[in-house]
Amino acid sequence: MGNCRKRQKYVRGGYIFWKSMYRIIGLITNVSIPPYVFGKGLLIMHLQNIVVSAKVRVGENTCLFHNTTLGIKLGHNTDGKCPVIGNGVTICAGACVLGDVHIEDGITVAANAVVTKSYTEKDVILGGVPAKVIGKNPDWSMQEFADKIIYLGREDSE
Structure with a gap:
């Protein structure tokens, strides 16, 4: 239960958005x-x-x-x-x-x-x-x- 709440906090904070942006920019520019x-x-x-x-x-x-x-x-x-x-x-x-x-x-x-x-x-x-x-x-x-x-x-x- 504790891990679920933490995960929801990251989702609300934009974690998934920024992680996705990091991967997309990395694919476009070949930068890691x-x-x-x-x-x-x-x-x-x-x-x-x-x-x-x-x-x-x-x-x-x-x-x-x-x-x-x-x-x-x-x-x-x-x-x-x-x-x-x-x-x-x-x-x-x-x-x-x-x-x-x-x-x-x-x-x-x-x-x-x-x-x-x-x-x-x-x-x-x-x-x-x-x-x-x-x-x-x-x-x-x-x-x-x-x-x-x-x-x-x-x-x-x-």
């Missing part, structure tokens, strides 16, 4: 992003072919481009562990971040890179297969972009 994976400030540049595992943890102000994958690395004994990604990270088109890895704040993953190991140095560019540091201090920072938007929003409200 489970809830509670990303911190606030997720920016998706092109909504197409994005796959994210439910076990991935991503910080605030992250930018994703199309054809990106974040999840487990198959064929290896990783116990199903997924990436932990810091704040202000940009993941460019076609990039994959796979397995039990930690990506530090402000890192940019270049197009078509495959990241399979952790990087603790901030503000670097990772590229290649497998990924390695190919540059430092990218010209464009998602964190700086988010800070400008937040600053502009506060200025308008005052």
